[in-house]
Amino acid sequence: MARFFRPALPWLALIGLAAGALIALLVVFPLGLTIYRMFFGEGQLGLTGWNQMLQEPGLGNTLLNTMVFVGASGLIALSIGAVFAWLSERTDAGLGWASDVVSLVPLLLPSLAGTVGWVFLMAPKTGYINIILRYLTGSEEIEGPFNIFSMPGMIFVAAMYLVPYAYLTLSAALRNLDASLEEASRVSGGGIFRTFFQISMPAVTPALISAIVLILMAGLGLFSIPAVLGTKPETKVLSYLMYVVVEREYPPRIAEAIVLSMVALSVIQVALLAQWFFTGRRFQTVGARGLARANIPLGIWRMPARVLMLMYVAGAAILPLLALILVSLQQYWTPNINWASLSLSNYAYIFFEKPIVVAALQNSLELGFAVAVSGMAVATVLSYYISRKPGLMTRIVDNVAMLPATIPHIIMGIAFLVAFTAKPFSLYGTTTLLFLAYLAVYMPQAMQSSKFAFSQVSPELMEASRVFGAGEFKSFVRIMMPLILPSTIAGMLILAVLTMAETNASVILAKVNNPVVGPTLFILWYDGLVPPVAAFAVVICAINGLIALASMYIGRTLSRGR
Amino acid sequence: MSAPAPGGNVPAVSVRNVRKVFRSQGSTVAALDDLSIDVFPGELVVLLGPSGCGKTTLLRSIAGLEIPDSGEITINQSVVFSSTPKRMVLPEARNVSMVFQSYALWPHFSVFDNVAYPLRARGVPNGEVAGQVEQALETVSCLHLKDRYPHQLSGGQQQRIALARAIVARQGVILFDEPLSNVDAKVRERLRIELVLLQRKLGFAAVYVTHDQTEAMIVGDRVAVLDRGRIVQIGTPAQIYDEPVTHYVADFIGAANFVPGTVKGPEGSGLVVETAIGLARCPVPAWPCSSGQKVEVFFRPEHCHIAATLDGDVNRWRCSVDAKVNMGPNREYILHAGGHRLLAWTTSSASALDVPELDLHVPAAKIRLLPVSEAEQPAGSEPS
Numbered sequence A: 001m002a003r004f005f006r007p008a009l010p011w012l013a014l015i016g017l018a019a020g021a022l023i024a025l026l027v028v029f030p031l032g033l034t035i036y037r038m039f040f041g042e043g044q045l046g047l048t049g050w051n052q053m054l055q056e057p058g059l060g061n062t063l064l065n066t067m068v069f070v071g072a073s074g075l076i077a078l079s080i081g082a083v084f085a086w087l088s089e090r091t092d093a094g095l096g097w098a099s100d101v102v103s104l105v106p107l108l109l110p111s112l113a114g115t116v117g118w119v120f121l122m123a124p125k126t127g128y129i130n131i132i133l134r135y136l137t138g139s140e141e142i143e144g145p146f147n148i149f150s151m152p153g154m155i156f157v158a159a160m161y162l163v164p165y166a167y168l169t170l171s172a173a174l175r176n177l178d179a180s181l182e183e184a185s186r187v188s189g190g191g192i193f194r195t196f197f198q199i200s201m202p203a204v205t206p207a208l209i210s211a212i213v214l215i216l217m218a219g220l221g222l223f224s225i226p227a228v229l230g231t232k233p234e235t236k237v238l239s240y241l242m243y244v245v246v247e248r249e250y251p252p253r254i255a256e257a258i259v260l261s262m263v264a265l266s267v268i269q270v271a272l273l274a275q276w277f278f279t280g281r282r283f284q285t286v287g288a289r290g291l292a293r294a295n296i297p298l299g300i301w302r303m304p305a306r307v308l309m310l311m312y313v314a315g316a317a318i319l320p321l322l323a324l325i326l327v328s329l330q331q332y333w334t335p336n337i338n339w340a341s342l343s344l345s346n347y348a349y350i351f352f353e354k355p356i357v358v359a360a361l362q363n364s365l366e367l368g369f370a371v372a373v374s375g376m377a378v379a380t381v382l383s384y385y386i387s388r389k390p391g392l393m394t395r396i397v398d399n400v401a402m403l404p405a406t407i408p409h410i411i412m413g414i415a416f417l418v419a420f421t422a423k424p425f426s427l428y429g430t431t432t433l434l435f436l437a438y439l440a441v442y443m444p445q446a447m448q449s450s451k452f453a454f455s456q457v458s459p460e461l462m463e464a465s466r467v468f469g470a471g472e473f474k475s476f477v478r479i480m481m482p483l484i485l486p487s488t489i490a491g492m493l494i495l496a497v498l499t500m501a502e503t504n505a506s507v508i509l510a511k512v513n514n515p516v517v518g519p520t521l522f523i524l525w526y527d528g529l530v531p532p533v534a535a536f537a538v539v540i541c542a543i544n545g546l547i548a549l550a551s552m553y554i555g556r557t558l559s560r561g562r
Numbered sequence B: 001m002s003a004p005a006p007g008g009n010v011p012a013v014s015v016r017n018v019r020k021v022f023r024s025q026g027s028t029v030a031a032l033d034d035l036s037i038d039v040f041p042g043e044l045v046v047l048l049g050p051s052g053c054g055k056t057t058l059l060r061s062i063a064g065l066e067i068p069d070s071g072e073i074t075i076n077q078s079v080v081f082s083s084t085p086k087r088m089v090l091p092e093a094r095n096v097s098m099v100f101q102s103y104a105l106w107p108h109f110s111v112f113d114n115v116a117y118p119l120r121a122r123g124v125p126n127g128e129v130a131g132q133v134e135q136a137l138e139t140v141s142c143l144h145l146k147d148r149y150p151h152q153l154s155g156g157q158q159q160r161i162a163l164a165r166a167i168v169a170r171q172g173v174i175l176f177d178e179p180l181s182n183v184d185a186k187v188r189e190r191l192r193i194e195l196v197l198l199q200r201k202l203g204f205a206a207v208y209v210t211h212d213q214t215e216a217m218i219v220g221d222r223v224a225v226l227d228r229g230r231i232v233q234i235g236t237p238a239q240i241y242d243e244p245v246t247h248y249v250a251d252f253i254g255a256a257n258f259v260p261g262t263v264k265g266p267e268g269s270g271l272v273v274e275t276a277i278g279l280a281r282c283p284v285p286a287w288p289c290s291s292g293q294k295v296e297v298f299f300r301p302e303h304c305h306i307a308a309t310l311d312g313d314v315n316r317w318r319c320s321v322d323a324k325v326n327m328g329p330n331r332e333y334i335l336h337a338g339g340h341r342l343l344a345w346t347t348s349s350a351s352a353l354d355v356p357e358l359d360l361h362v363p364a365a366k367i368r369l370l371p372v373s374e375a376e377q378p379a380g381s382e383p384s
């Protein structure tokens, strides 16, 4: 009834409709077509993909490996993330900046660069850590004690990359928890450990479950780590197999890739369903900061807790980055560092003698900028539309826009390959294809940023503008836009960094004509150009680090004035 | 029971049979339940009621920020909302101003730009804007703040700027949603007076929401007491205070004593009521009431006379003293009689009152009878 009167919003409705259609094209169409292709090949009914998959040598082994890899690294990441979240939100061991660093690690050090960094640290013969340990223990061996090219090595690196998923979800939930819960436990004689396991964690069960689902999703999609560390048959996992059948086989077995991705996707969907069943909601929403903050004194545990957190930051970011820098300055990848011969020649090499590197950098920067601006523009319009016209339609649009958050990038990459390289789009090997794919995979992130931006503006400010005589469009332009600008710019910078660091969808979609940094790094690595890879990785980290810092700075300074 | 309306017969705002039901998570709340009210030019009407009774919803419906389910709203004789025939005028076209509870000053505009906004939005020529803004700022004595930004102002200053923005376009109707709830008590008292003076001076019609009964009494030409989306009583502050029509109104405003009883019959020009504390004599109420009917006897603590012993028979009840509380100008005696707690205020601090039992007297003219409805259990009576 009341809807009848709802002030007509022609401009808003039109733009909202356009944004909704774009989302449908970018999300619903490729995924729908991929599911369709799973059962109906090109034109004819066919289960080619299923047959190819079942004939895949060592398929059982691959699936088993995947379970071990995702399960073990996920469990470790969940434990570390939960403890860190609790330490920094609920106790006096919080390091302040540590929370920022933990959430930034995957941005600062793209997983491919980080993995290569760990190769330099723990390669059986030449890894710096191995050499130091052999020296310290006086060992006569020429290898070990660690071998990063193994299942435990893969699990170790993957765990570090999965920690932020658990950390961010749980710290958001813990932040909103009433401090008196834990105070009551402490007052009743519950020790620190009892309080953690019996009070804090049960209180955030929904967040815990959603962290598990996120980790499962991210773990199944992790591609760079297995692709560098686990290429041997006995350590092969599903995400690497998907890459192999698309990129390393000739002719590419797209049908098989489709079936493989849908198998992985169905696991994730079952997990999401279970989560929905148990907690009744799909996405953890971050509420306002609670009033009373817990600050449990840890006593003698405070120092060890801080050391633990610093060790994580060192392991996930500092050590691999140092190793990358060191190798990038050497002539050859050798454990014997000749300090006198360190030079910048590798940097000169990639910039002046490897045109693909320059092209990739330029491409990635341009894409980063384009995705940032258009992604935030679409998301801003869409989330404003959603907030203004609540109803079934907008709920559907909202959920569809958030859908890519539940889909590993490598699978989105395959879906885009299926949907947009054929006629009428014929986008094979184009930058446009990458642009559209990035827009789709980062739409949830963009939506989250823009919803956050809007949530920072009290609705009364817009209402006041209406009452004082300005129409909706004018109010939006004069009041809303300036107020959401800082958060929107911060959101753009995050999108840019993410786009720059993207590897998993890019390896499927980027070809020689449209190189971007992730896959290019990967190609150099497979070509054995180790020190140039290190130099390239350092350059990428530097660019990403600068953008990420700028985003944090803008977010902080501009929000302080209000 | 409505007071004669000041300032002419054509209401500036007229709300007719407005309903608004909120549905959330399966439950429904009637925030406005067939509510009607008129606000006349130059009049300040206070909407008073406990939290959640629908005050903000009514204000927002008048402003056009909320769309009622049914009813009709007229502002300055033009229909801005009606359900049949369907009509909904957008907020920007309604010609009302508003002072928001959070002030809603735009943080990215200076004070000057904030106050200029209503003029610019309505297309006032640039040449006239500055003069009118400065005049409005002058009116609230804040001209010196015009280049500051909202976050550089104190709460009281923000409040004045919000007021300046509301008066600058001279809309004739200004809506206030708890405008003083965010400033401290001292500032609140001062601003309250200034606001009333300003309203008298500029002569706009105002709808003023508060849940502070003292404030309602001070600023209101008329006060409307709301309960669950309905107006229970509307009248001058004196009428609301002295002649409440229900237990709810009497209890909400000021301190009150209630004693349930049964009408025995007429006596002289008044009635006699039998209660647990004894017989009570009082004037005949304006509502129909007959012998044998269950009623509630109501009187205010400040109308009580107490002494160790009092002469006379009418409305004299023997009470035991439970406690004495010093309230500044008054002493409050907490008494009980016939199983009922009673409050009595006196200015006397005589030690003659320091006795375990004393006599309480209330003049018959100060006692009111209230109807007892099924739904409305009198306070203090335990359900059996």
Ligand SMILES: Nc1ncnc2c1ncn2[C@@H]1O[C@H](COP(=O)(O)OP(=O)(O)OP(=O)(O)O)[C@@H](O)[C@H]1O
Pocket (backbone or CB within 6 Å): B022, B023, B024, B029, B030, B031, B049, B050, B051, B052, B053, B054, B055, B056, B057, B058, B211
């Ligand atoms: N947008 C909404 N959705 C659902 N229910 C609402 C909404 N707005 C108000 N209500 C409900 O309508 C009723 C009246 O709300 P309203 O804000 O008008 O109360 P109020 O009298 O202004 O209270 P307060 O003194 O606390 O400001 C309340 O029960 C409230 O919960």
Ligand SMILES: [Mg+2]
Pocket (backbone or CB within 6 Å): B055, B056, B057
């Ligand atoms: Mg309110």
